[in-house]
Amino acid sequence: MVVKRAEPRSHWLLLLLGAFALAAMLLLDGFARGVVGEAPRTDPPPRPPAPAEVTSGGPVVSLDGDRPRSLRMPARTIALTFDDGPDPKWTPRLLDLLRRHNARATFFATGTHIAQHPELTRRILREGHEIGSHTYTHIDMATAPAWRNRLELDLTQRALAGTAGVHTRLLRMPYSSRPDGLTDPEWRAARQAGTAGYVVVLTDRDTEDWARPGAQKIVERSLAAERRGEGAIVMLHDSGGDRAPTVAAVEQVLRRLSPQGYRFTTVTEALRLPRAEASASLTDRMIGKTLVAAQRTGGWLTRWLQVAFVAVGVLCVLRLVVLLVCAHVHMRRVRRHRRVFPATMPPVSVVVPAYNEEAGIAATVRSLLDNDYPGPVEVVVVDDGSSDRTAEIVESLALPGVRLVRKPNGGKPSALNAGIAAARAEILVLVDGDTVFQRDTLRNLVFPLRDPEVGAVSGNAKVANRRGVLGRWQHIEYVIGFNLDRRMFDVFRCMPTIPGAIGAFRRRALVSVGGVQDDTLAEDTDLTMALGRAGWRVVYEENALAWTEAPASLRQLWRQRYRWCYGTVQAMWKHRDAVLERGRAGRYGRRSLTYLTVFQVILPLLAPAVDLFALYGVAFMDPTAPALMWLAFTTVQVAAGGYALWLDGERIGPLWTLPLQQIVYRQLLYLVVIQSLVTAMLGVRLRWQVIRRTGTFSDVPGTPSELPAR
Structure with a gap:
């Protein structure tokens, strides 16, 4: 009998109690x-004398009677x-x-x-x-x-x-x-x-x-x-x-x-x-x-957190250095030779799984057809049992090369598999229903597949709705975090995720891993890891731009990141044996899973305690060290962010929000990791988190001039 468990709620109380206990012990x-x-x-008090009977008496003063008694030591x-x-x-x-x-x-x-x-x-x-x-x-x-x-x-x-x-x-x-x-x-x-x-x-x-x-x-x-x-x-x-x-x-x-x-x-x-x-x-x-146990534990925690504070800082700085070096290597590798596209390229089928995407599906389909790809392109939209007008909108477009596949609601993996089965081409591009391509995106995305070792290509996902502080934070995260990471993963050949917003695949590669699986909530990460273990090379194409609608509220952002993080943990656990495998699969597993474990699981778990210790250091220790360390780390991040934005051809204006991002946005992501791990350890099957679309592209036909300025 299968026991259904509800998503955990009361652990937030336990988390608050744990944070309170940690703060109390540090205090x-x-x-x-x-x-x-x-x-x-430093400031001696005024010196009027005490009573003469005390000041002229012995060094031991007993006050158990009506008058003080002064006692002297015997000879x-x-x-x-x-x-x-x-x-x-x-x-x-x-x-x-x-x-x-x-x-x-x-x-x-x-x-x-x-x-x-x-x-x-x-x-x-x-x-x-x-x-x-x-x-x-x-x-x-x-x-x-x-x-x-x-x-x-x-x-x-x-x-x-x-x-x-x-x-x-x-x-x-x-x-x-x-x-x-x-x-x-x-x-x-x-x-x-x-x-x-x-x-x-x-x-x-x-x-x-x-x-x-x-x-x-x-x-x-x-x-x-x-x-x-x-x-x-x-x-x-x-x-x-x-x-x-x-x-x-x-x-x-x-x-x-x-x-x-x-x-x-x-x-x-x-x-x-x-x-x-x-x-x-x-x-x-x-x-x-x-009391003794609390103080001794507090002392132990302080010493441990001092080590953790330094270790986390060193690891983060080393990570930034490695990311920047790899980004430079990747940039030189990609831009060393001028890219010459052939006059004709193989047919491409673009699969768009759509569930309640009426706000932006029209803009997505139009942008996919408005391309300069030198070859046949078909667009397969899979309506996964939408309860809104998604299917009607696609039909009403009446555009050549667009096919609509209807199916009962079964989740994104089943919609992708249905679209893959219906697609005719050997080159498959998988796109989310809220994504807009630029005219040259398809040819840039497919071009790396000319190498027979390459089984899949990750595109460059961009945040379209970047107005407001939350939008800028997500824009910075996509450019500095996701895309810098992907450049490094490309250099070390250990790409863990092709974003659902934009990815190109060989049909042979997809067939070799059994298609898109539905046993995790991060089907894109699961699929990419499966390809890496199967020996396929997965590369990152910086010039294949896709504009996607990011969550417009903290609640929507939480729901999205909760699903991402929970699904990533599921995928890591599913592919954990890759660490022990030999050959390409083992090298891929050890590089990819080790990095994800350290920087997406362990460090986010430690970060709240380390941040709390930083506040403790400012209050009870020399505040100069933690303040200078935070300033240095933020400065390095701003410099790295500026370089990442330059690599992507973006303006550096949004960088002014980066210091505030470290205080607010980063804490939210840490809580997402904690929530995801607690949910996973309790054995709860998380439901698919549906993100409400606001229709960023509802009036955008998909031409480059009408996309957000870079």
């Missing part, structure tokens, strides 16, 4: 990248404190050093580093040290709004719960130092934290090792009161740059003071306070694990 990673390490403030007791970590390089070295000297310390870690290095967080606690909060992104709590401070502290607690299953009671505010330097804004931030249950830890001896003064200077600042035998909290850093001088200084301090009876321990143990860490609830642990 979280960007938020986490606010960690810059210790540094002097000959040192609390080594390390800010900004954990760091994968320097924190393990400090931990190894502390273990060798049987010393313990307090690590004031940022939430983002806790999430990035959960194994180091757990090691710190496992080896008897304690962890305090240093906010999530090393924010200046004195200048940040209260809600941001609460968020920073809460996120740090979540990260601790997710990595080690604990919360912490200790806080060291970034950019804080000694009690006597505490400003009023800092005091307000400290009071806010105190009401949330934190014990605020300042310092006795700020080594300022973040400024990299050298190991000896760090030692001197750490031992400022050595002779008096006082205890102290010493501020150091285990992240934020090269901490080799800090590691060396800590070892000197330990070696020098340990023999003198100093003990090195944690802040809470020295002051006999409750342990800094408390067990987190199961709910907090689960939320923390989610």
